[in-house]
Amino acid sequence: MQTFIVFLRGINVSGQKKMKMAKLKEILSENGFQNVQTYIQSGNLILSTKWDKETVAQKIKDIITDNFGFEVPILVLTAEVVNQMLEACPYAKLEDKKRYFTLLYEQADAKMVADFEALSYENEDFSVTENCVYLYCKNGAGKAKLSNNVIEQKLKVTATTRNLNTMRKMLELTKKS
Secondary structure, eight states, X not given: OEEEEEEESSOSBTTBSXXXXXXXXXXXXXXXXXXXXXXXXXXXEEEEESSOHHHHHHHHHHHHHXXXXXXXXXXXXXXXXXXXXXXXXXXXXXXXXXXEEEEESSOOOHHHHHHHHTOOBTTEEEEEOSSEEEEXXXXXXXXXXXXXXXXXXXXXXXXXXXXXXXXXXXXXXXXHX
């Protein structure tokens, strides 16, 4: 049995793709997932299963489509990967509430990354790795120009963004499951 951290992209944001996490938790539990936990309403899950990452992603995608009537990108990570992301953050010495992690569903093309890294955004610092764009938004995320959608457009990959507190909480929840 392995525990995974699961991030759903774009649910319960701006009134779109509404999904009650309690209902999703119930449905996942009924479909073979164990120790299912949710964190806030923006699509963060912890669960245990015998299945591999790819199977978990496909099963959750099918469950959401069948039960909620829409598709969402599903990112399945291990606690080790999330911990490595946290440890590798180049902005670790800067203010916590201004640090964000844009999680990449696949590795971006090297040329796209190079072009993206050549850009500059006032009051925003970023660093790209194979599975994450680390963000430091000096004026907070609400005023940032470098949004999740912009990152997806520039790198041509699917991504989902979480703040530092959410990343830490997800890792913490894996230790309790």
